[in-house]
Amino acid sequence: MRHTALITGASSGIGLAIARELARVGVDVVLVARDEERLQALAASLDTGAEVLAADLLTHDGLEAVAARLAQRDRPIDILVSNAGFGLAAPFHESTIEDERRLHELLSFVPLRLAHAALPGMRERGRGWILTVASFAAFIPFGTYSAAKSHAVNLSRAIRSRYADDGIRATALCPGFVHTEFHDRMGIVEDGPAWMWASAEDVARRGVRGLRRNQPVVHSDRRFAAIAKGLQLVPDTWQGSLINAYRD
Ligand SMILES: NC(=O)c1ccc[n+]([C@@H]2O[C@H](COP(=O)([O-])OP(=O)(O)OC[C@H]3O[C@@H](n4cnc5c(N)ncnc54)[C@H](OP(=O)(O)O)[C@@H]3O)[C@@H](O)[C@H]2O)c1
Structure with missing residues (x-):
């Protein structure tokens, strides 16, 4: 049976790599992002059915157009990949509240809205997969980005536990640092030890494999999985000091 996936943030980085994978x-894929030209180029390069749905998920009309596509019963979407996102370079006390609102809308509310649109049809069909691209940041106190990403992880876990009996699978993909346009868009340089960095292709492969294997959470690799577990034993103040030392 052929399946169709809708991927947000498919014009670059992890989303593009997941679409390719x-x-x-x-x-078959439905590609969502703002940059229609890049989505068309990706669609043309794929050996599978590819539909382009250009939308700004931070506008009401853009978000609702994608939600409506997910809810369409005659052209069902079997796999929802909520991936679109960005980060803020400014610390919380210096960021504008408008930027914080945009961050939290895109990382927290948009995945919730899209899952809400996709779930009824998935439940009727008795099958559906939801892959949410969160971050390793969900497991550490790393600014408001961490707060938004832990929301994404817990939304995924909540959907997973509540709808497992309806045939719905949900996986949160929680990569460490990934070579994409993410840092460039934030206006910061890619930094830190090489082992912490992964390619978007590797992360995409692990995410799709995790979804197929019905894993609740997928990390970049075993080291990140072990660190996430170990950090549960480390007090927040120590974690905060470590993060600040890394920043400085
Ligand atoms: N790179 C990392 O180190 C890293 C680590 C952990 C988690 N992540 C997460 O991975 C996800 C993907 O990021 P990435 O690293 O692949 O960065 P990226 O290369 O900058 O890709 C971000 C994607 O999101 C789309 N997007 C941004 N704002 C949008 C909006 N308002 N409406 C629709 N689409 C929008 C962008 O497309 P358009 O500009 O065409 O709209 C682009 O396709 C994000 O959720 C990020 O938080 C990244």
């Missing part, structure tokens, strides 16, 4: 295994 899903297409490689024979899944």
Whole structure:
């Protein structure tokens, strides 16, 4: 049976790599982002059915157009990949509240809205997969980005536990640092030890494999999984000091 996936943030980085990985295994894709030209170029390069849905998920009309596509019963979406996102370079006390609102809308509310649109049809069909691209930041106190990403992880866990009996699978992909346009868009340079960095292709492969294996949370690799576990034993103040030392 052929499946169709809708991927947000498919014009670059992890979303683009996930779209390629899903297409490689024979899944048709619906590509969502603002940059229509890049989405068209990606669609043309894939050996699978590819539909382009250009939308700004931070506008009411853009978000509702994508939600409506997810809810369409005659052209069902089997796999929702909520990936679109960005980060803020400014610390919380210096960021504008408008930027914070945009961050939290895109990282927290948009995945919730899209899951809400996709779930009824998925439940009727008795199958559905939801992959949410969160971050390793969900497990550490790393600014308001961490807060938004821990929301994404817990939303995924909540959907997973509540709808497992309806045939719905949900996985939170929680990569460490990934070479994409993310840092460039924030206006900061990619930094830190090489082992902490992964390619978007590796992360996409792990995410799609985790979804197929019905894993609740997928990390960049075993080291990040072990660190996330170990950090549960470390008080927040120590974690905060470590993060601040890394920043300085
Ligand atoms: N890179 C990392 O180190 C890293 C680590 C952990 C988690 N993540 C997470 O991974 C996800 C993907 O980021 P990335 O690293 O692949 O960065 P990226 O290369 O900058 O890609 C971000 C994607 O989100 C889309 N997007 C941004 N704002 C949007 C909006 N308002 N409406 C629709 N689409 C929008 C962008 O497309 P358009 O500009 O065309 O709209 C782009 O396709 C994010 O959720 C990020 O938080 C990244």
